[in-house]
Amino acid sequence: xxxxxxxxxxxxxxxxxxxxxxxxxxxxxxxxxxxxxxxxxxxxxxxxxxxxxxxxxxxxxxxxxxxxxxxxxxxxxxxxxxxxxxxxxxxxxxxxxxxxxxxxxxxxxxxxxxxxxxxxxxxxxxxxxxxxxxxxxxxxxxxxxxxxxxxxxxxxxxxxxxxxxxxxxxxxxxxxxxxxxxxxxxxxxxxxxxxxxxxxxxxxxxxxxxxxxxxxxxxxxxxxxxxxxxxxxxxxxxxxxxxxxxxxxxxxxxxxxxxxxxxxxxxxxxxxxxxxxxxxxxxxxxxxxxxxxxxxxxxxxxxxxxxxxxxxxxxxxxxxxxxxxxxxxxxxxxxxxxxxxxxxxxxxxxxxxxxxxxxxxxxxxxxxxxxxxxxxxxxxxxxxxxxxx
Amino acid sequence: xxxxxxxxxxxxxxxxxxxxxxxxxxxxxxxxxxxxxxxxxxxxxxxxxxxxxxxxxxxxxxxxxxxxxxxxxxxxxxxxxxxxxxxxxxxxxxxxxxxxxxxxxxxxxxxxxxxxxxxxxxxxxxxxxxxxxxxxxxxxxxxxxxxxxxxxxxxxxxxxxxxxxxxxxxxxxxxxxxxxxxxxxxxxxxxxxxxxxxxxxxxxxxxxxxxxxxxxxxxxxxxxxxxxxxxxxxxxxxxxxxxxxxxxxxxxxxxxxxx
Numbered sequence: 001x002x003x004x005x006x007x008x009x010x011x012x013x014x015x016x017x018x019x020x021x022x023x024x025x026x027x028x029x030x031x032x033x034x035x036x037x038x039x040x041x042x043x044x045x046x047x048x049x050x051x052x053x054x055x056x057x058x059x060x061x062x063x064x065x066x067x068x069x070x071x072x073x074x075x076x077x078x079x080x081x082x083x084x085x086x087x088x089x090x091x092x093x094x095x096x097x098x099x100x101x102x103x104x105x106x107x108x109x110x111x112x113x114x115x116x117x118x119x120x121x122x123x124x125x126x127x128x129x130x131x132x133x134x135x136x137x138x139x140x141x142x143x144x145x146x147x148x149x150x151x152x153x154x155x156x157x158x159x160x161x162x163x164x165x166x167x168x169x170x171x172x173x174x175x176x177x178x179x180x181x182x183x184x185x186x187x188x189x190x191x192x193x194x195x196x197x198x199x200x201x202x203x204x205x206x207x208x209x210x211x212x213x214x215x216x217x218x219x220x221x222x223x224x225x226x227x228x229x230x231x232x233x234x235x236x237x238x239x240x241x242x243x244x245x246x247x248x249x250x251x252x253x254x255x256x257x258x259x260x261x262x263x264x265x266x267x268x269x270x271x272x273x274x275x276x277x278x279x280x281x282x283x284x285x286x287x288x289x290x291x292x293x294x295x296x297x298x299x300x301x302x303x304x305x306x307x308x309x310x311x312x313x314x315x316x317x318x319x320x321x322x323x324x325x326x327x328x329x330x331x332x333x334x335x336x337x338x339x340x341x342x343x344x345x346x347x348x349x350x351x352x353x354x355x356x357x358x359x360x361x362x363x364x365x366x367x368x369x370x371x372x373x374x375x376x377x378x379x380x381x382x383x384x385x386x387x388x389x
Numbered sequence: 390x391x392x393x394x395x396x397x398x399x400x401x402x403x404x405x406x407x408x409x410x411x412x413x414x415x416x417x418x419x420x421x422x423x424x425x426x427x428x429x430x431x432x433x434x435x436x437x438x439x440x441x442x443x444x445x446x447x448x449x450x451x452x453x454x455x456x457x458x459x460x461x462x463x464x465x466x467x468x469x470x471x472x473x474x475x476x477x478x479x480x481x482x483x484x485x486x487x488x489x490x491x492x493x494x495x496x497x498x499x500x501x502x503x504x505x506x507x508x509x510x511x512x513x514x515x516x517x518x519x520x521x522x523x524x525x526x527x528x529x530x531x532x533x534x535x536x537x538x539x540x541x542x543x544x545x546x547x548x549x550x551x552x553x554x555x556x557x558x559x560x561x562x563x564x565x566x567x568x569x570x571x572x573x574x575x576x577x578x579x580x581x582x583x584x585x586x587x588x589x590x591x592x593x594x595x596x597x598x599x600x601x602x603x604x605x606x607x608x609x610x611x612x613x614x615x616x617x618x619x620x621x622x623x624x625x626x627x628x629x630x631x632x633x634x635x636x637x638x639x640x641x642x643x644x645x646x647x648x
Contacts, residue, residue, distance in 0.1 A: 004503070005501055005503075008497070008500040008501055009501075012486075012489070012493075012497050015489070015493075016486060016488050016489060019488040019489075020488060210484075213484035213485070213486075213487070214482030214483060214484030215482070215484030215485065215486060216482070216484075217450065217480045217481070217482040217484075218478075218479075218480055218482065218483060218484070218498075218542070218545065218546070219501075220448075220450060221448045221449075221450070221473060221476075221478045221480060221546075222473065222498060222501035222502060223469075223470040223471070223473040223474045223501075223502065223503070224470075224501050225470070384450055384451075387450060387482075388445055388450050388451060
């Protein structure tokens, strides 16, 4: 009888929540589509940087006055493009994507006399794309300087080793997957938001909404225990949250077909295995969050009041994962004890292709189970009192 | 049959952060009556007399401080679920689920009463026919009028064919025709053909009591002050007009309204 009533309530609340089409549409647009959209937009940005880097072009104003420099640049594999006459205005308007190197009139003669002619690097720090190119231009000019100096000293019999007493080699330890998490690191955040917004409306509607409509009192006049009613409601809210979470997790799979950057597509490995792990990690969290939201909302007389009251909880869920995002690699033991942060940490590990380990998974599961029990117990305890007040 | 004896309930308002502790409110001091099967019993009393609180205690929503509540011999405090299974309660709050159809609203409650699905469907249709709202069954309850809501809420309360029917101010917000239809339904339910139900309803409207009830319980200031038929109460207070009789009985303690 007890579980029968819970099942009846679950079925009714599930149908009721799915019929709330407008709310569902908003949730789908705002939380499920958001992640893939941001990912695709980001890939477009990365792709434009990449194609720029591949073009190997340098924009020079007054190139004809500096054949030595042009020769050096061409030997480095760069083609030299003359700057447009109004390059300053174009840079300001972000129409020109490259910084401009301005060559003074008597560059070649001054260089021969060793008078250190001044090159002017013109860029606009508000123009992000030209900023990216100015580092490259600086390195090219430094390389030109070094070549001239080495040549001059070699003529005077100075060894190259004296000029460079220390050499620097680089080795990058990052695997393609860990490099990818720099960009895909916010995916878990989007999944957590999807769970939150999926649970929110259903949780408020089954508690504060029921009070506001005046349907809680008649509901309690049925011969079903408050606990079985609350169990049914909680299961329905958690199921809606999970539905949204599953949609959100699996929406990343088609999203990666649309990635415009090849490097990003190669770095971002998100398949069925990762999606299923995401769902498994997020499921207990959705259940706990549903119970907590219901516990907050049952004390409120109207949905509006409940929205205001649940703001703190929502803020906590949105801010906690940021601890992990702003502190990548700085993963600490206590992170696994904090809901939302723990799920973020575990999902990041999945993205990096690391082993999860049984202990962290069980720990996160345990914390969520305790929270869900507390929430459901509290709602069942105060349900009668809430109905008559 | 419903029997209530020496019922009492006090509420303590929530304490303010600053300031003195508020005094407890005695909502019900001493209410007691017997409502027999096959009869319509009216709880008549002014606003704030304790009618709704009494009915909420009867439905097991609030625990009484003292006294006894019995439904067909079942103690409500000790066996609330068994008592609720024998009662159909139309409470003060009669909210429906706006995204469900009238039929789904009714069938939901029958499932919670433990009825089988086919049984519940048949019962929903029979009730709709009795309350003359078959056309409403497949519509979502969003946008229903007061009268339509009331019909669905009543059908929902009667879905398990209870032997005892409790209604809190059932004609609130209904127009003349809807009130008349409800009255006829209740009279039929109390008659042998309708099952000889025990019906208790609360109201503060005199005409309703005169037209509908077989016996009247007058409640004032949380106490039962008189019980009997309309004629008996008139005779007791020495007036032929029922309104005068009610005012004398209900406001006897108040200054300025001395007979």
